[in-house]
Amino acid sequence: MIMKAIWGLKLEFKIKNFLILILLSFLMTPVWSQDAESEFIQSIYNQSLTRGSSYEWLHYLTKRVGARLSGSPQAAAAVEYTRQMLDSLGLDRVWLQPVEVPHWVRGDKEQVRIVNSSRLGTQDLHATSLGNSIGTGPLGLVGEVIEVHSLKEVEDLGRDKIAGKIVFYNRPMDKTLHRTFMAYGGAVDQRGGGASQAARFGAKAVLVRSMTTATDLVPHTGALRYQDGVPQIPALAIATKDADLLSQLLKQESVSVYLRNTCRMQKPEPSFNVIGEITGSTYPDQVILVGGHLDSWDVGEGAHDDGAGCVQSMQVLQTLMRLGYRPQHTIRCVLFMNEENGGAGGDEYAKVAMAENVFHLAAIESDAGGFLPLGFGLSSDTEVMDGYWAQVEPFNKYLEPLGLKMAKGGGGSDIGPLRPQKGMLFGLSPDSQRYFDYHHTDIDTFDKVNERELTLGAAAMTTLVYLLDQFASR
Amino acid sequence: MIMKAIWGLKLEFKIKNFLILILLSFLMTPVWSQDAESEFIQSIYNQSLTRGSSYEWLHYLTKRVGARLSGSPQAAAAVEYTRQMLDSLGLDRVWLQPVEVPHWVRGDKEQVRIVNSSRLGTQDLHATSLGNSIGTGPLGLVGEVIEVHSLKEVEDLGRDKIAGKIVFYNRPMDKTLHRTFMAYGGAVDQRGGGASQAARFGAKAVLVRSMTTATDLVPHTGALRYQDGVPQIPALAIATKDADLLSQLLKQESVSVYLRNTCRMQKPEPSFNVIGEITGSTYPDQVILVGGHLDSWDVGEGAHDDGAGCVQSMQVLQTLMRLGYRPQHTIRCVLFMNEENGGAGGDEYAKVAMAENVFHLAAIESDAGGFLPLGFGLSSDTEVMDGYWAQVEPFNKYLEPLGLKMAKGGGGSDIGPLRPQKGMLFGLSPDSQRYFDYHHTDIDTFDKVNERELTLGAAAMTTLVYLLDQFASR
Numbered sequence: 001m002i003m004k005a006i007w008g009l010k011l012e013f014k015i016k017n018f019l020i021l022i023l024l025s026f027l028m029t030p031v032w033s034q035d036a037e038s039e040f041i042q043s044i045y046n047q048s049l050t051r052g053s054s055y056e057w058l059h060y061l062t063k064r065v066g067a068r069l070s071g072s073p074q075a076a077a078a079v080e081y082t083r084q085m086l087d088s089l090g091l092d093r094v095w096l097q098p099v100e101v102p103h104w105v106r107g108d109k110e111q112v113r114i115v116n117s118s119r120l121g122t123q124d125l126h127a128t129s130l131g132n133s134i135g136t137g138p139l140g141l142v143g144e145v146i147e148v149h150s151l152k153e154v155e156d157l158g159r160d161k162i163a164g165k166i167v168f169y170n171r172p173m174d175k176t177l178h179r180t181f182m183a184y185g186g187a188v189d190q191r192g193g194g195a196s197q198a199a200r201f202g203a204k205a206v207l208v209r210s211m212t213t214a215t216d217l218v219p220h221t222g223a224l225r226y227q228d229g230v231p232q233i234p235a236l237a238i239a240t241k242d243a244d245l246l247s248q249l250l251k252q253e254s255v256s257v258y259l260r261n262t263c264r265m266q267k268p269e270p271s272f273n274v275i276g277e278i279t280g281s282t283y284p285d286q287v288i289l290v291g292g293h294l295d296s297w298d299v300g301e302g303a304h305d306d307g308a309g310c311v312q313s314m315q316v317l318q319t320l321m322r323l324g325y326r327p328q329h330t331i332r333c334v335l336f337m338n339e340e341n342g343g344a345g346g347d348e349y350a351k352v353a354m355a356e357n358v359f360h361l362a363a364i365e366s367d368a369g370g371f372l373p374l375g376f377g378l379s380s381d382t383e384v385m386d387g388y389w390a391q392v393e394p395f396n397k398y399l400e401p402l403g404l405k406m407a408k409g410g411g412g413s414d415i416g417p418l419r420p421q422k423g424m425l426f427g428l429s430p431d432s433q434r435y436f437d438y439h440h441t442d443i444d445t446f447d448k449v450n451e452r453e454l455t456l457g458a459a460a461m462t463t464l465v466y467l468l469d470q471f472a473s474r
Numbered sequence: 475m476i477m478k479a480i481w482g483l484k485l486e487f488k489i490k491n492f493l494i495l496i497l498l499s500f501l502m503t504p505v506w507s508q509d510a511e512s513e514f515i516q517s518i519y520n521q522s523l524t525r526g527s528s529y530e531w532l533h534y535l536t537k538r539v540g541a542r543l544s545g546s547p548q549a550a551a552a553v554e555y556t557r558q559m560l561d562s563l564g565l566d567r568v569w570l571q572p573v574e575v576p577h578w579v580r581g582d583k584e585q586v587r588i589v590n591s592s593r594l595g596t597q598d599l600h601a602t603s604l605g606n607s608i609g610t611g612p613l614g615l616v617g618e619v620i621e622v623h624s625l626k627e628v629e630d631l632g633r634d635k636i637a638g639k640i641v642f643y644n645r646p647m648d649k650t651l652h653r654t655f656m657a658y659g660g661a662v663d664q665r666g667g668g669a670s671q672a673a674r675f676g677a678k679a680v681l682v683r684s685m686t687t688a689t690d691l692v693p694h695t696g697a698l699r700y701q702d703g704v705p706q707i708p709a710l711a712i713a714t715k716d717a718d719l720l721s722q723l724l725k726q727e728s729v730s731v732y733l734r735n736t737c738r739m740q741k742p743e744p745s746f747n748v749i750g751e752i753t754g755s756t757y758p759d760q761v762i763l764v765g766g767h768l769d770s771w772d773v774g775e776g777a778h779d780d781g782a783g784c785v786q787s788m789q790v791l792q793t794l795m796r797l798g799y800r801p802q803h804t805i806r807c808v809l810f811m812n813e814e815n816g817g818a819g820g821d822e823y824a825k826v827a828m829a830e831n832v833f834h835l836a837a838i839e840s841d842a843g844g845f846l847p848l849g850f851g852l853s854s855d856t857e858v859m860d861g862y863w864a865q866v867e868p869f870n871k872y873l874e875p876l877g878l879k880m881a882k883g884g885g886g887s888d889i890g891p892l893r894p895q896k897g898m899l900f901g902l903s904p905d906s907q908r909y910f911d912y913h914h915t916d917i918d919t920f921d922k923v924n925e926r927e928l929t930l931g932a933a934a935m936t937t938l939v940y941l942l943d944q945f946a947s948r
Contacts, residue, residue: 050650175524175926176520178519178876178877213926431905433927433930434924434926434927437924450907450911452649452654456907
């Protein structure tokens with residue numbers, strides 16, 4: 001029918017004839033073979049793309065609840081909202097799993113100001129405190145800036161050059177790497193460990209170039225961790241354009257900066273992982289888990305990180321329920337608390353699972369944004385990896401027509417603590433090109449998420465859950 | 475070095491351990507083998523991602539020039555700007571190829587108003603005239619609306635039901651299709667041919683549901699073509715939410731609509747294709763072409779359609795020049811005029827090429843948006859297709875590590891007229907999920923284009939040009 005319509009179009013109108021070429025090639029390649037699995041996967045996609053609720057849920061989570069840092073009232077609201085939504089799906093069981101979480105608060109809007117430039121006079125920079133940072137105190141502090149490009153360089157410069165200074169880490173993410181997570185991995189030690197390294201040599205504070213491939217005025221927060229036995233000093237990120245400006249100035253003159261922030265770590269708070277499941281008919285004690293993390297940073301709306309992963313995971317259960325699918329294994333959706341600054345939810349979940357001897361045959365995490373899904377990465381204990389790979393590599397027959405590919409290597413930080421169980425750990429791998437434009441910022445908002453891309457991710461996860469339930473075993 | 479940094483990170487901080495899993499898998503799989511081709515492709519990516527000008531050029535083309543409908547002053551400005559930019563690259567030859575183009579003008583802002591609803595009273599709908607449409611005249615017109623879902627249904631209903639009515643085509647694009655271009659192909663006959671079909675049975679005007687997978691208030695223009703010998707009637711698209719509303723009302727009551735638009739086709743105007751080349755050292759008369767179309771619709775900024783394809787094509791030559799690459803074949807960038815409402819530029823280009831006996835070994839068109847590139851599609855004359863496929867299928871060895879795949883089926887409407895030469899016709903295939911959110915609308919603007927995605931497309935095209943130049947022959 002399409003064929004006929006298209007040829008009619010070609011005869012009558014000269015419209016985008018490239019379209020015809022593309023279509024013809026698709027028409028000649030049947031996308032679906034006609035086995036029962038292919039038919040069920042088609043029904044997953046039809047259901048997901050026409051009636052899925054992930055986008056609507058994400059709207060509520062981002063626009064009505066907003067940023068959801070662990071321990072905040074918004075995180076509590078997110079727990080209650082997602083519990084209610086899971087309750088509405090008619091699952092076999094929905095519950096909250098208690099977990100104690102750290103509670104960091106940002107305090108006043110940060111100030112980072114160049115105060116003595118002969119060229120610029122004073123100049124405010126776009127800055128954000130790093131998560132878990134202490135504050136400068138209400139009066140702020142002033143110090144001379146010294147630029148470095150690695151933690152090692154701080155050590156090489158030593159106490160003589162570092163003591164009393166504000167250390168400015170300015171090694172950029174490498175834009176030439178196709179996979180932006182690799183570029184992130186190559187730079188993020190400055191954010192995570194830069195403060196304690198600088199403090200070890202007497203620095204009074206640190207500034208870090210924002211972790212992003214973009215060149216703009218948006219500062220990116222994210223976790224730092226203070227090392228035991230080293231003084232804690234304030235740490236803030238500045239936008240990449242401001243980092244370039246500061247670096248340029250430092251080539252020409254000595255620069256001092258005024259910093260003020262009032263963030264602090266408060267006492268831990270009670271919170272929850274949110275869990276819902278369809279109990280397995282044959283293997284109720286073997287779980288296939290889908291999940292994301294419900295907490296976010298306290299800036300923006302936590303749309304891609306990781307509202308998207310939460311609502312996709314919820315939609316996996318919604319789709320299977322609506323299709324009337326009765327799984328052999330227990331299919332469980334887990335929305336983890338506190339991925340961003342502690343990982344308490346993931347740790348607690350694994351601890352309970354192991355105490356109760358509930359085996360996780362597979363866990364699939366979506367925590368790389370709600371972008372076009374490109375595939376999955378599998379990791380597991382080396383002892384069992386080959387056996388699992390032999391089971392899931394054939395899934396590519398079903399995945400490739402959907403633009404998906406099963407690869408080795410992947411997982412997620414919330415499901416990582418399940419590793420000792422020696423099940424399969426999967427990460428959903430979406431397009432990563434835009435992720436670090438928004439990651440941990442004010443602009444990680446609902447409008448940055450495309451409904452189709454988000455929904456295709458949910459459909460991809462549902463497909464993998466279905467294939468695992470049908471074909472995988474420990 | 476990354477390995478060491480990452481492991482250090484793992485020991486010291488619990489940060490996104492999924493990252494480590496992903497990285498380890500990449501570290502274990504060398505992305506580049508060490509042959510000369512792989513090294514050159516790496517240099518293409520490095521150059522493109524750090525120093526390419528495509529994003530900056532696109533900024534000018536969208537924000538300073540703006541929408542560029544054939545025959546408009548903006549189209550003339552775009553010709554001059556891109557000619558200057560190509561001139562600045564130090565190519566062997568840059569020139570303008572004259573072509574006469576149609577000149578359609580939209581006139582006043584369109585009005586589409588429900589005038590007699592017992593439930594809503596009067597209600598304005600979000601509408602845009604279809605390109606090439608005639609106007610209603612200054613007074614507008616009123617008619618009763620009849621909803622149909624295909625051109626065939628108009629014929630089945632016949633003159634009795636259609637005469638004197640406003641025919642409302644409301645068959646949606648099929649959201650369940652993974653490839654949105656297939657969904658477009660399955661619906662666009664309503665836009666292209668709906669007006670003449672309705673006029674044949676006496677309709678006074680048509681409304682068409684906008685061609686998009688989104689449900690929103692954004693109307694989408696695009697070409698219609700009037701058939702010879704059939705009366706011309708006005709045709710407008712309405713936004714999908716308004717189409718749903720109108721359809722809902724029609725289930726309950728008879729609905730009349732007031733339409734007013736003042737668009738008209740003016741006399742043809744002189745214009746140009748913009749061309750630049752690096753002349754081949756061994757086969758100067760065999761061309762490898764890269765191109766997009768310089769014209770756009772008169773709404774929005776023509777950012778994805780097809781400013782993106784133009785600046786990507788220009789960047790292919792920029793990158794090869796900067797790398798000092800001396801091609802064996804002539805590498806030519808062609809920015810075609812009038813793809814949107816006539817195809818005069820593509821026709822003229824092919825006519826001249828054939829008259830001058832310049833063989834196009836390959837032509838690569840980018841006209842599906844500046845999104846993440848996923849591969850290329852090849853088409854050619856059936857007689858020579860197998861031979862070409864045998865030459866380019868092995869390119870997958872180089873393409874797959876870049877997230878790209880060579881497939882059969884593809885091309886582009888501007889390069890289509892080169893088909894009789896029996897060379898290779900390629901289309902760049904980007905992620906298509908967001909394309910129809912913006913296509914032919916006010917919101918196809920610069921901010922919808924991501925710098926990395928755009929640039930990766932240019933790098934992908936440069937890579938294919940390089941591989942063809944090295945390994946392909948007629």
